[in-house]
Amino acid sequence: xxxxxxxxxxxxxxxxxxxxxxxxxxxxxxxxxxxxxxxxxxxxxxxxxxxxxxxxxxxxxxxxxxxxxxxxxxxxxxxxxxxxxxxxxxxxxxxxxxxxxxxxxxxxxxxxxxxxxxxxxxxxxxxxxxxxxxxxxxxxxxxxxxxxxxxxxxxxxxxxxxxxxxxxxxxxxxxxxxxxxxxxxxxxxxxxxxxxxxxxxxxxxxxxxxxxxxxxxxxxxxxxxxxxxxxxxxxxxxxxxxxxxxxxxxxxxxxxxxxxxxxxxxxxxxxxxxxxxxxxxxxxxxxxxxxxxxxxxxxxxxxxxxxxxxxxxxxxxxxxxxxxxxxxxxxxxxxxx
Amino acid sequence: xxxxxxxxxxxxxxxxxxxxxxxxxxxxxxxxxxxxxxxxxxxxxxxxxxxxxxxxxxxxxxxxxxxxxxxxxxxxxxxxxxxxxxxxxxxxxxxxxxxxxxxxxxxxxxxxxxxxxxxxxxxxxxxxxxxxxxxxxxxxxxxxxxxxxxxxxxxxxxxxxxxxxxxxxxxxxxxxxxxxxxxxxxxxxxxxxxxxxxxxxxxxxxxxxxxxxxxxxxxxxxxxxxxxxxxxxxxxxxxxxxxxxxxxxxxxxxxxxxxxxxxxxxxxxxxxxxxxxxxxxxxxxxxxxxxxxxxxxxxxxxxxxxxxxxxxxxxxxxxxxxxxxxxxxxxxxxxxx
DNA sequence: GGGTCTATTGACACCGGTTTCATTGATTTG
DNA sequence: CAAATCAATGAAACCGGTGTCAATAGACCC
Numbered sequence: 150x151x152x153x154x155x156x157x158x159x160x161x162x163x164x165x166x167x168x169x170x171x172x173x174x175x176x177x178x179x180x181x182x183x184x185x186x187x188x189x190x191x192x193x194x195x196x197x198x199x200x201x202x203x204x205x206x207x208x209x210x211x212x213x214x215x216x217x218x219x220x221x222x223x224x225x226x227x228x229x230x231x232x233x234x235x236x237x238x239x240x241x242x243x244x245x246x247x248x249x250x251x252x253x254x255x256x257x258x259x260x261x262x263x264x265x266x267x268x269x270x271x272x273x274x275x276x277x278x279x280x281x282x283x284x285x286x287x288x289x290x291x292x293x294x295x296x297x298x299x300x301x302x303x304x305x306x307x308x309x310x311x312x313x314x315x316x317x318x319x320x321x322x323x324x325x326x327x328x329x330x331x332x333x334x335x336x337x338x339x340x341x342x343x344x345x346x347x348x349x350x351x352x353x354x355x356x357x358x359x360x361x362x363x364x365x366x367x368x369x370x371x372x373x374x375x376x377x378x379x380x381x382x383x384x385x386x387x388x389x390x391x392x393x394x395x396x397x398x399x400x401x402x403x404x405x406x407x408x409x410x411x412x413x414x415x416x417x418x419x420x421x422x423x424x425x426x427x428x429x430x431x432x433x434x435x436x437x438x439x440x441x442x443x444x445x446x447x448x449x450x451x452x453x454x455x456x457x458x459x460x461x462x463x464x465x466x467x468x469x470x471x472x473x474x475x476x477x478x479x480x481x482x483x484x485x486x
Numbered sequence: 487x488x489x490x491x492x493x494x495x496x497x498x499x500x501x502x503x504x505x506x507x508x509x510x511x512x513x514x515x516x517x518x519x520x521x522x523x524x525x526x527x528x529x530x531x532x533x534x535x536x537x538x539x540x541x542x543x544x545x546x547x548x549x550x551x552x553x554x555x556x557x558x559x560x561x562x563x564x565x566x567x568x569x570x571x572x573x574x575x576x577x578x579x580x581x582x583x584x585x586x587x588x589x590x591x592x593x594x595x596x597x598x599x600x601x602x603x604x605x606x607x608x609x610x611x612x613x614x615x616x617x618x619x620x621x622x623x624x625x626x627x628x629x630x631x632x633x634x635x636x637x638x639x640x641x642x643x644x645x646x647x648x649x650x651x652x653x654x655x656x657x658x659x660x661x662x663x664x665x666x667x668x669x670x671x672x673x674x675x676x677x678x679x680x681x682x683x684x685x686x687x688x689x690x691x692x693x694x695x696x697x698x699x700x701x702x703x704x705x706x707x708x709x710x711x712x713x714x715x716x717x718x719x720x721x722x723x724x725x726x727x728x729x730x731x732x733x734x735x736x737x738x739x740x741x742x743x744x745x746x747x748x749x750x751x752x753x754x755x756x757x758x759x760x761x762x763x764x765x766x767x768x769x770x771x772x773x774x775x776x777x778x779x780x781x782x783x784x785x786x787x788x789x790x791x792x793x794x795x796x797x798x799x800x801x802x803x804x805x806x807x808x809x810x811x812x813x814x815x816x817x818x819x820x821x822x823x
Numbered sequence: 824g825g826g827t828c829t830a831t832t833g834a835c836a837c838c839g840g841t842t843t844c845a846t847t848g849a850t851t852t853g
Numbered sequence: 854c855a856a857a858t859c860a861a862t863g864a865a866a867c868c869g870g871t872g873t874c875a876a877t878a879g880a881c882c883c
Contacts, residue, residue, distance in 0.1 A: 154863045159840070166842090167860060189590040190536065191839035194528045195868045201570070201591070208556065210780075215552040219545065222573055231587065233538065233570045236559055250568065253526040254538075403767050427764025430740050443547075491833045496870070503872090504830060528869035532838045 151179035162187060193255060201231045202453060203251030205261040206285070207239045211397065212425060213442045214262070217285070220446025221260060228454040230257065239264040239341075245271045252280065258453045262286045265340050281456035283449045287342045288466075295456065297449040297467045301343045301422075304438045304471045305350035308392060308420055309358075311436075311473070316482030317390045317418065318360040321381060322351045323374065323402065324394035326366045333364040347394060347422060363388070368398050375401035382409045382417065389482060390418035396425035396437075403431060414480035424474065433477035441469050488516035499524060530592060538568045539790060540588030542598040543622070544576045548734065549762060550779045551599070554622070557783025558597060565791040567594065576601040576678075582608045589617065595790045599623045603679050618793035620786045624679045625803075632793065634786040634804045638680045638759075641775045641808045642687035645729060645757055646695075648773075648810070653819030654727045654755065655697040658718065659688045660711065660739065661731035663703045670701040684731060684759060700725065705735050712738035719746045719754065726819060727755035733762035733774075740768060751817035761811065770814035778806050 151158060153172055160166035161176035162185075168176075179185075193199040202225055206214045222232045233256065235247035241264050248271045251259060258281035263272060269289040275282045276294055284296040312320060326344055328337060334352070339345035348364065355362035365381070368374035378401065381388065393399035399421040406413055413419050413433055421428065424439035448467055455461070488495060490509055497503035498513035499522075505513075516522075530536040539562055543551045559569045570593065572584035578601050585608045588596060595618035600609060606626040612619045613631055621633040649657060663681055665674060671689070676682035685701065692699035702718070705711035715738065718725065730736035736758040743750055750756050750770055758765065761776035785804055792798070 155840095156842090156863055156865095157861085159842095160862090163841075167862090169861060172861085186586075186590055188531070188592060188839050189587075190527050190592050191531045191868090192841080194525070194531055194839080194870080195841045197868085199527065209546065209559070210549075210552050210556045212547075212549065212552070215547050215549070218571075219547045219573065222546070222571060226572075231570055231572065231591070233568050234555075234559060235563075235568065236556065249523075250526075253523055254568070255525060255527045400763060400767060407767075425764075426737060426762075427767050430737060430744075430764050431767040432769035492869095493833055493835090493871095494831085497832090500871075504832090506831065509831085525869050528838090529871075531840080531869080532871045534838085 150183060151175040163192075197255075199255045199257055200229055201233055201254070201256050202450065202457075203233050203235070203247070203254075203256040203259045205235045205237060205244060205247045205251070205259065205263075207262060207264065208236050209234065213395070213423060213440060216442035217446030217449070220443040220448075221450040224447045224450035224454065228450075228458075230450075230454065232450075237264060241265050241268055248272070248275065252278070256280070257457045258282065260285050260449050260453055263289050263292075266290050266338065266342050266345065267340070281453055281460070283453045283456070285445070285449050289342070293464060295452050295464050295467065297445055297452060297469070298343070299440055299445070299471045300468055301346035302350045304473070305347040305392075305422060306354055307473055308422065308438060309351055309354035311475075312390050312392075312418070312420065312479065313354065313358045313360065315418075315479055316484060317479075318482075319386070319388045320351070320355065320360065320362045320390050320392060321365055321388040322348065322362065322392045322394070323365050323368050323377065323398055324348070325368045325374075325398060327369075328366050330364040330366055333366060344394065351392065361388075368394075371397060371401040374398045375405045378402045378405040379409060382406065382411060387417065390420065390479065393419065393421045393423075395423035396421055396428070399423075399425070399435065399437075400427065403435070413478050418479040420479055428476065435478040436476045437474055439472045439474055441471065445469055487520060488512040500529075534592075536592045536594055537566055538570055538591070538593050539787065539794075540570050540572070540584070540591075540593040540596045542572045542574060542581060542584045542588070542596065542600075544599060544601065545573050546571065550732070550760060550777060553779035554783030554786070557780040557785070558787040561784045561787035561791065565787075565795075567787075567791065569787075574601060578602050578605055585609070585612065589615070593617070594794045595619065597622050597786050597790055600626050602677050603627050603675065603682065604677070618790055618797070620790045620793070622782070622786050626679070630801060632789050632801050632804065634782055634789060634806070635680070636777055636782070636808045637805055638683035639687045641810070642684040642729075642759060643691055644810055645759065645775060646688055646691035648812075649727050649729075649755070649757065649816065650691065650695045650697060652755075652816055653821060654816075655819075656723070656725045657688070657692065657697065657699045657727050657729060658702055658725040659685065659699065659729045659731070660702050660705050660714065660735055661685070662705045662711075662735060664706075665703050667701040667703055670703060681731065688729065698725075705731075708734055708738040711735045712742045715739045715742040716746060719743065719748060724754065727757065727816065730756065730758045730760075732760035733758055733765070736760075736762070736772060736774075737764065740772070750815050755816040757816055765813065772815040773813045774811055776809045776811050778808065782806055 158176050161168045161173050225232050237243040260283045262285040266289050269292045272292045282294040286298050288296045333348050368377050393402050421437040424437040428435035495513050498505045498510050562569050574580040597620045599622040603626050606629045609629045619631040623635045625633045670685050705714050730739050758774040761774040765772035765774050
């Protein structure tokens with residue numbers, strides 16, 4: 150329509166090569182008149198860049214990931230990338246499939262919150278084929294890639310010290326993993342690195358202080374967590390404090406306590422290693438560690454984009470600080486009580 | 487490597503055309519040995535199918551959308567599609583840009599929670615070029631496409647009847663829109679259809695019952711909502727009940743009431759037209775309308791996939807029921823009080 | 824045994840971009 | 854004024870798939 154060759158039209162629209170001003174505007178006018186829009190897929194096939202990054206997480210309904218993904222999309226958008234999303238529900242096969250599909254779709258890079266610390270062949274594939282990869286939250290043992298996360302060991306240690314400092318001597322750590330409490334106790338390797346770090350921190354701090362502690366795993370669903378806490382409360386040697394591994398566990402725990410006719414923190418204390426909105430309106434408000442989810446996501450995408458564009462060689466860990474927020478859910482137990 | 491032509495290799499791997507069993511396995515073996523993976527982009531260029539759907543919402547951090555997106559990804563995954571995501575923050579330009587980019591990336595279909603009821607040229611483009619489109623939550627006035635949502639008018643009416651039934655005669659409706667209260671009052675068209683329906687329901691029910699009511703718009707951020715409610719509480723003619731348009735407004739409202747030293751529902755009642763987790767652990771628990779967010783998302787993606795695959799002609803509205811959940815945040819006011 | 828049918832295969836054009844290369848004409852240089 | 858330089862352009866090949874078509878050959882039919 151503009152009376153030029155395909156090459157010239159492509160140059161005019163693609164903004165590369167050199168085109169005279171006159172033809173430039175003729176082509177632009179023709180494109181406008183025709184309602185022409187470039188085919189980003191075709192462009193990607195030849196250019197090798199899809200301007201899309203793949204994000205693989207366990208569940209977007211989890212507010213932590215929702216915030217993180219928001220951070221990722223914001224950083225991605227600022228750099229001209231889109232985000233394609235997959236939920237794995239902590240299922241390794243689903244994770245592998247998602248990574249594979251995204252690779253097939255030629256994403257420019259991947260952000261993965263891997264469900265496994267050790268089964269990382271699919272991630273090794275990614276780095277082997279030279280696709281930028283950023284590990285999110287969880288850090289697999291043998292994958293050489295950038296990692297963005299928080300220091301779970303330090304955070305859990307701080308919480309333990311806080312509890313111990315307030316006189317607690319019988320603490321339960323509630324988490325969602327398929328490992329048995331005995332396995333946790335014995336230092337059996339855990340599939341998810343963040344949980345592993347927290348368990349290790351609890352064990353180390355409790356032993357150092359010589360206090361009673363117990364791991365309860367298997368709180369896979371909110372319903373199950375509710376049951377577990379309810380039965381915990383009926384025990385004669387009821388613990389003085391419960392540490393919830395994350396907010397989806399703390400909520401049913403809180404409800405179970407209330408339904409049992411007990412009160413936080415009078416009858417039992419509650420801390421969470423993950424913050425949530427509701428913890429600021431509950432009675433009492435819940436003491437928690439607030440993870441910088443949005444910032445983590447932002448950082449992860451920024452690091453990824455950096456790798457995509459500069460492909461520098463220095464992979465490293467990017468640690469962001471969490472903030473411990475004291476509210477009103479932990480009792481101070483008088484010495485000798 | 488398998489000693490066959492490109493065509494045959496493609497047929498063997500692509501699973502189309504006919505290939506002898508012998509060559510089929512030779513090609514498979516060669517592909518395996520070479521670690522060959524198809525290029526989904528190239529496939530999409532020639533096939534015209536990208537197996538990707540674009541989702542355009544205002545904010546993934548909003549739990550309503552997080553749940554909805556989870557539903558969408560689940561339905562999409564089941565049908566072999568991936569989801570690519572964009573946040574607009576209720577910014578029309580961002581929405582337009584996102585739709586355009588997704589179109590350029592040749593998504594097979596779009597789900598859009600549009601920020602505007604009337605400025606829908608970009609959506610009309612989508613239907614004009616024959617891309618399947620599903621409208622989510624909000625329904626623009628003149629776009630002929632499937633719509634998945636709830637009946638906001640009916641839900642808000644039910645809440646008003648509940649409040650009126652409990653003796654409330656001075657109600658404030660708190661929403662986040664740039665329109666002034668006077669514009670809301672006069673029936674001025676609102677950009678977002680769900681808010682428009684709610685405002686209309688409140689006005690109609692209040693007038694019918696002859697009670698006092700007031701619109702407060704402009705609660706754009708949680709901070710602003712907090713301020714607004716705080717000043718509301720200092721008024722001599724303090725309203726007896728506040729209806730929060732959605733949970734991100736109810737939370738700061740709840741906090742502001744508490745910080746003012748007042749108590750829900752003794753000093754003021756609170757209802758929300760959108761449910762949230764925290765409303766079950768706050769004291770008191772908050773009466774709210776629970777939107778079936780996950781199901782809405784699931785439905786939206788199912789409808790979209792149906793259109794992509796069968797392209798039937800009968801576009802329609804898909805209404806899902808919300809559930810009113812009475813908890814403890816609304817006082818019963820004795821007649822004549 | 825000749826003719827038709829059908830499965831299998833390769834050659835080749837196509838999708839819609841990008842990129843290399845040679846050609847052209849104008850401008851700058853010596 | 855000839856030679857060198859350079860911007861602008863089109864032809865053609867490429868990216869990595871898919872689809873059409875004709876050639877081949879073995880199976881089947883009478």
